[in-house]
Amino acid sequence: MGVSIDVVIPSFRLIEHYLVPILQLKRPAGARVRFYLLSDNPEVAVSPAIADMVNGTDVFLEVNPQNMGAAYTRNRGIESGDGDWVLFLDDDITVPADLLEIYARAAEQEPRATGFIGLVRLPAPGKPFSDAILASGSMDIFTIAEHRKDFAWGATANIMVRRSAIGNIRFSEVYPKSGGGEDVDFFLKVRAANQYENYRTLPAAEVNHPWWKNEAPDFKRPFRYGTGNALLPEQLPQHASRELPNTVETVLLAVVAAIVAAVVKPALLGPIGIFIGGVLAIECIATTVQSIKRKAKPGLLVYWYVVLLRLSHDLGLLWGNLRRGKIEGITRRFNDNGGFRKSNLFRTNTYKIVKWILYPLLIWLAWSVYTSA
Known part of the structure; x- marks a missing residue:
């Protein structure tokens, strides 16, 4: 040779x-x-x-x-x-x-x-x-x-x-x-x-x-990976695309809305709080359903760790953008399979389908609380 x-x-x-x-x-x-x-x-x-x-x-x-x-x-x-x-x-x-x-x-x-x-x-x-x-x-x-x-x-x-x-x-x-x-x-x-x-x-x-x-259990590693992955769309824009906000980004937007509501319309704080709690609950449900589909070993602790792993990564992704002042990086994702997809907004998988089904119900619930107050 x-x-x-x-x-x-x-x-x-x-x-x-x-x-x-x-x-x-x-x-x-x-x-x-x-x-x-x-x-x-x-x-x-x-x-x-x-x-x-x-x-x-x-x-x-x-x-x-x-x-x-x-x-x-x-x-x-x-x-x-x-x-x-x-x-x-x-x-x-x-x-x-x-x-x-x-x-x-x-x-x-x-x-x-x-x-x-x-x-x-x-x-x-x-x-x-x-x-x-x-x-x-x-x-x-x-x-x-x-x-x-x-x-x-x-x-x-x-x-x-x-x-x-x-x-x-x-x-x-x-x-x-x-x-x-x-x-x-x-x-x-x-x-x-x-x-x-x-x-x-x-x-x-x-x-x-x-x-x-x-x-x-170690959630520093996925957080670090998320922080690094936030740079990928910027470094290789040809592989980047837009997604709907993930759970961490959604919670951040809701918190910003709550801060504004506290000044402008305090009556909205209750519905926003319900929305944030519901978003986190839906994350647990959607991730668990996806874990079951991926044939994860059955167990509440396993499913809980999968949720935390996802949230840790996505929190790192958000932090990687915020610390560099890259607000436009929020909702921007990297296609790490090497693809050139322009948008992933309506690309489906089990995780997204569950969220799409439950999110309208959550929004309806939050709105009902507001209108009945």
């Missing part, structure tokens, strides 16, 4: 039991493989086992002078090597011994492919929060290789891209340092630069990813 692969692994913790097996991956016969381990933590303690593997020949360790963020660190990895292909891997995955052979074989068979999306397998959920993550669909990109022959982008946990396809495109540093949106931005820009050719999926290139924080 005459391919050359640069393996880029950004890391903050340099956890030995994950990284050593990655650095020990079997090199394909005839291929040149170089590992670029990049720490975004200037105070990181490098274990002796990892230090012994760093040889400056095929295993390199670079430490950022300060915490620069995921985008900067991956860019440094791209620029450190010159291999024909760049394989991005997370620093907390477990890998099969033949992972590089699978990727090298794919590169030989399809040398002009934009890239290959590997499969990222999460463990079977052991707690309700993990069941909720799966039910929410937020991690569907991890297993896209199981369901599609190709796709517009992939998770940086396990994806290989042709260097000549990348060209001078880099991960944008306008996104949150800890990650959120920059991967979608990068892979879609690379795709656009290559006649919008999707990445091939490669389910045989399977890695395992652990649950975060031992499956403990």
Whole structure:
């Protein structure tokens, strides 16, 4: 095999039991493989086992002078090597011994492919929060290789891209340092630069990813993703479209209306309060119905976590716009499947249908309270 692969692994913790097996991956016969381990933590303690593997020949360790963020660190990895292909891997995955052979074989068979999306397998959920993550669909990109022959982008946990396809495109540093949106931005820009050719999926290139924080509830991650995703319509407007206000945006608009009503017409405060409570109740109902349709593990706690995951993401989306003064970003959504839809206002799914049925009833109820007062 005459391919050359640069393996880029950004890391903050340099956890030995994950990284050593990655650095020990079997090199394909005839291929040149170089590992670029990049720490975004200037105070990181490098274990002796990892230090012994760093040889400056095929295993390199670079430490950022300060915490620069995921985008900067991956860019440094791209620029450190010159291999024909760049394989991005997370620093907390477990890998099969033949992972590089699978990727090298794919590169030989399809040398002009934009890239290959590997499969990222999460463990079977052991707690309700993990069941909720799966039910929410937020991690569907991890297993896209199981369901599609190709796709517009992939998770940086396990994806290989042709260097000549990348060209001078880099991960944008306008996104949150800890990650959120920059991967979608990068892979879609690379795709656009290559006649919008999707990445091939490669389910045989399977890695395992652990649950975060031992499956403990964590809503900071979806909030951060939402904050980053708020930038996507601005950075890639060709993939943006308008939607009806989501629950968080609707509540914000109702709160603004309540503030105005408190000055202009206090009698409206009661109906507005009923409307806000109803909006939140409808969110719970619509999300639960959608979770059941997605075959979520039955359980009130699971359904509740799915609701909170959605609200956390949407709150991050709103905050990402408000903190930059981008009021026009409210109701603007990003088509992360790579589509060019101009408007999603009347695109239906189970979640929307339930809301469309219940919202008129809620508005009627609020109006009835007002007129009977």
